[in-house]
Amino acid sequence: MLKSIVNLFFPKVCNACNNLLNENMDAICLDCRHDLPLTNFHFDNSDIVKKVLYGRAEIENGTALFRFEKKGNVQRLIHNLKYKGDEHIGFVLGNWLGGELKTLENYNTIDVVIPVPLHKNKLKTRGFNQVAKFGQQIAEALNADYLDDVLLKVTNTKSQVNKKRLARWNSNEEQFTLENQTKIENKHVLIVDDIITTGATLEACVLVLNQAKNIKISIATMAIA
Template sequence: MFKSLLNLFFPKVCYACSTLLSDNEDTICINCRHDFPVTNFHFDKDESLKKVLYGRAKIENGTALFRFEKEGPVQRLIHGLKYRGYENIGFTLGNWLGGELKDVEAYQDIDIVIPVPLHKKKLQKRGYNQVAKFGQQIALALNANYIDNALVKITNTKSQTKKTRLARWKNSEELFAMKNITAIENKHILLVDDIITTGATIEACSLVLNQAKNVKISVATMAIA
């Protein structure tokens, strides 16, 4: 009765289409789950994400859960996650992708999951890193360690959501630094982010992570544009 009363005054809605959720649904309705533009990169051994970084960053494996479509449900999800405080979206997407990756051989030797970090000022303003729960759930599924204090961002770039691909690439001077290099030595790292477009951010992070001895880097994102 209490749950029904709570739903009456604070109804749960799908973050993708805004329809009311039923009791057995959470965050995303079943219809949207079936309609999302999933990539299946990890199942099909598709190297589309690796090709984005070809010649710029050495990546062992790369996958994205969704294809990003402008004005589509994936954009609404990521926008809600980043700008409306819907942090549980990251939890849901991490469960989704983690549940799939744990059955893929290429990801079963992941040692560490590292999120692309936010600058401390942006983190303070938003209150959370939008890929934290995403990465935590993937790490849990893969029995890997989640480490969010090894890689830090030392430049505070403005939001690039309204910029073109060329403008994003030109504004890609994002600088990162390593705080504890010994923690990742001889490890297979899964670097996680929300969306990959030009690959500039992943490239910048990879350059820093590769300063550690004998590391391998794979990448997993919520979406690829």
């Protein structure tokens, strides 16, 4: 009864379309779940993510849950996650993608899941890393360790949304550092992020992580632009 009263005064709405959610729905309504633009890269053995990084960084596997479209529902989901503080969206998307990846041999060899980090100042301002719960749920699904003390961001940069490809690449130089690298030696590491666009940030992360001995790296993101 208490839950019903709370829902009456503070109704839950879909984070994609803003329609009211039924009690058995979680963050995203059924209509949006059916309409969200899934990539199915991991099911199709697609090399699209690999091609984004081709010639710059070598990875084992790469996937994204959704295709990102401007003013689309995926953009609204990620906006609500990052800028309205609805961390539960990351939890839901992590469960979604993790549930799919655990059925695939290529991803069952993952030992460690590492989020693309935020600089400590941005983390303090935002209060959370928007890919933390996403990565934690994928790690749980794959029976992997979730480590956020290995890849650290040492340069506090402004948003890269409106930057050109070269400017994004240059701004990522020396942005990240590797700590506690023995934790990932001889491991298969999955890097998780929200969106892959030019691949500059993920490229920088891969190059830094490759300083560890004998590791393999894969990538999983919420969306690809």
